Amino acid sequence: MAWSTRELAQLAGTTVRAVRHYHKVGLLEEPQRCTNGYKQYGVGHLERTLRIRRLSDLGLSLTEVADLGDDDQYPHDALRHLDMELAHHLQHLRRIRAELADVLAREAPMDLPAGLAAAIGAEDLSDTDRSLLVVMSRVLDGDLVMKFVGALGARPKDEAARELETLDAGADETTRQHVAERLMPLAARVPALLPDWLDALTGSSTAATARLTIDQAVDDLYNPAQVDVLRRVRRMRVAPPHRTSTPVTGASTSHSPARSRGPGVLISTGGEGRGPHRRSPAPVGASR
Numbered sequence: 001m002a003w004s005t006r007e008l009a010q011l012a013g014t015t016v017r018a019v020r021h022y023h024k025v026g027l028l029e030e031p032q033r034c035t036n037g038y039k040q041y042g043v044g045h046l047e048r049t050l051r052i053r054r055l056s057d058l059g060l061s062l063t064e065v066a067d068l069g070d071d072d073q074y075p076h077d078a079l080r081h082l083d084m085e086l087a088h089h090l091q092h093l094r095r096i097r098a099e100l101a102d103v104l105a106r107e108a109p110m111d112l113p114a115g116l117a118a119a120i121g122a123e124d125l126s127d128t129d130r131s132l133l134v135v136m137s138r139v140l141d142g143d144l145v146m147k148f149v150g151a152l153g154a155r156p157k158d159e160a161a162r163e164l165e166t167l168d169a170g171a172d173e174t175t176r177q178h179v180a181e182r183l184m185p186l187a188a189r190v191p192a193l194l195p196d197w198l199d200a201l202t203g204s205s206t207a208a209t210a211r212l213t214i215d216q217a218v219d220d221l222y223n224p225a226q227v228d229v230l231r232r233v234r235r236m237r238v239a240p241p242h243r244t245s246t247p248v249t250g251a252s253t254s255h256s257p258a259r260s261r262g263p264g265v266l267i268s269t270g271g272e273g274r275g276p277h278r279r280s281p282a283p284v285g286a287s288r
Contacts, residue, residue: 003045004038004040004041005039007041008041008049011046013053027065028049055068055075060082102117102118113137116137116146131221133145133148135213136214160185161183161186163182164226164229170225187233
């Protein structure tokens with residue numbers, strides 16, 4: 001006794017549409033037809049349909065099933081390969097679940113890698129510190145950014161950093177120079193806190209891109225007076241000792257000497273103040 005398309009589909013636990021698709025893509029041979037034109041399926045068609053369904057349910061695509069040819073009775077190599085793919089996928093899912101659990105537990109931000117988000121969450125950082133670290137995480141080695149976060153956490157509470165944090169955009173020349181000089185002891189601790197930091201921002205095209213990106217972020221996050229103070233700190237650090245107390249003329253940020261190399265008090269910037277200063281920020285190195 002032969003089966004119709006509907007009966008074959010029912011026996012195989014699939015649909016008439018699926019059976020017709022198997023015919024269309026060449027996975028299932030067309031059966032003979034009765035004199036009235038109806039298809040007549042036999043046991044061989046049922047076995048073939050069941051194998052197609054089974055392999056498909058295991059994760060093989062119909063194209064991969066077709067590629068097996070006559071080996072679909074027990075496709076050892078294909079199943080081994082599928083098993084390895086599934087093992088990797090399970091590892092990926094476990095990692096995602098662990099990261100998701102951490103996000104839910106810490107209410108971690110979505111714009112930072114998991115490890116960095118956890119480290120930042122443990123520190124008392126301002127919104128500006130955090131925003132700058134987001135940018136840094138995109139252009140610098142992750143381990144170096146983690147060291148930077150650790151250096152922020154290890155920094156002593158510094159009144160000069162708070163002065164920079166609260167510095168008004170319209171601060172005059174005398175105030176800017178005063179804050180810059182007050183920041184020098186904090187800035188001088190950079191080599192001890194991050195001895196490999198400046199190396200990461202010099203010496204290659206990749207480093208130049210990172211430095212430019214960070215400078216642009218600083219321009220966007222800090223107000224013009226803060227950017228000017230940080231630039232002064234940088235100039236005083238590289239100037240000969242007898243020049244460090246010399247007043248810097250030209251308070252306006254439009255008078256910009258050589259650009260310097262990085263963000264915040266720990267590494268002063270050479271930004272030009274181009275960006276829209278969207279808030280009165282607390283620069284890196286400042287504490288709220």
